[in-house]
Amino acid sequence: MMINRRTFSTALVAGVATSLLAGSHTARAQTAPKVRNVVLVHGAYADGSCWSEVVGLLQQAGLNATVVQHPLTTLEAGVEATRRAIALQDGPTVLVGHSFAGMIVSEAGMDPKVSSLVYVAARAPDAGEDYTALAKTFAAPPASAGLVWSAGYGKLSEEAFLRDFAGDIPREKARILYAVQGPISDKLFTGKTTQAAWRSKPSWYAVSTEDRTINPDLERFMAKRMNAKTIEVKASHLSLISHADVIAELISQAAGSLS
Known part of the structure; x- marks a missing residue:
């Protein structure tokens, strides 16, 4: 399906996604530079293939998409892999993270090439914040x-x-995703970001309202705190697969490709 300016509006009317919490960030979002490069980072229990459907839609929209394959060993290793991908881009870049990769995006997003950030049902800690402790308040x-x-x-x-990670994915497809899930190191969740790129870069956030992997209220809290342009998607943790068109549209907005 070709992404166009009507897709996201239709989704809003249909109730698939609703814009929330735009607040004063709206002006910042509208001035995001038009870019053609998108770097996408996967979260825990997954690999880069989870972005396949979104990548196809972004390519149809004329965007240059690159997916980071990081080892799920430590936060630092994920940030390093992402920085290598950013360095290969030929200009301004939208950096996108799903789930745990929100931490990678928050750290690596300080790169001067990164023009805007997109969080998809993602962690979004502040600099030095203990995300695990934050999550325990929900x-x-x-x-x-x-x-x-x-x-x-x-x-x-x-x-x-x-049931809890891919709850709205057809069972046969979800079992394939289960088979290729990336094992995580016991050190992965112990890392802390030293920077929070969302404090200085335009940010977008897609909340998954049916999420059973990250509490949706925690997602809403983080999105509001970062003053992100936010949508809510009636989806499991894997909205990037079950609602790839909505996520691709949000990324296109962050790229400034929509007027």
């Missing part, structure tokens, strides 16, 4: 109980993955 999401550890690496059980 009700624990069900997925966390399904994490199984072995020899220093963890994966979601199949039941937790299908």
Whole structure:
């Protein structure tokens, strides 16, 4: 499906996504420079293939999309891999993160090439903030109980993955995603960002209202705190797959490709 200016408006009318919390950030968002480069970063329990459908839509819209494959070992390793991808871009770049990758985006987003940030059901800590402690101030999401550890690496059980991570994905497709999920190191979630790029860069946020991996109220809190242009998507944690068109449209807005 070709992205066009009517797609997002139609989604809004249909109730798929609703703009929230724009506030004073609206003026900043409207002045984001028009860019053609997009770098997308995957979260935990996934790999870069989770962006495939979004990438196809961005390419149809004339954007140059690059997906980072990072090792899910440490925050620092993810940031390093992302910085390498940004360095290869030929100009201003939109940096997009899903889930855990919101931390990577917050850190690597300080790169001068990064013109704007997009968070998709993502962590968005402040500089030096203990995200785990922040998350504990909200009700624990069900997925966390399904994490199984072995020899220093963890994966979601199949039941937790299908029900709590990919709840609105057709079961056959979700089982394929389960099979390729990336195991996470027990050090991955211990890292803290040293910078918060969203404090100085225009930011967008897609809240997943049916999320069972990150509490939707925590997502709303982080989006409001960063003064992001925010939409709500009736989706599981994997809105980038179940509602790829809405996520691609949001990224296109961040790129300034929509008037």
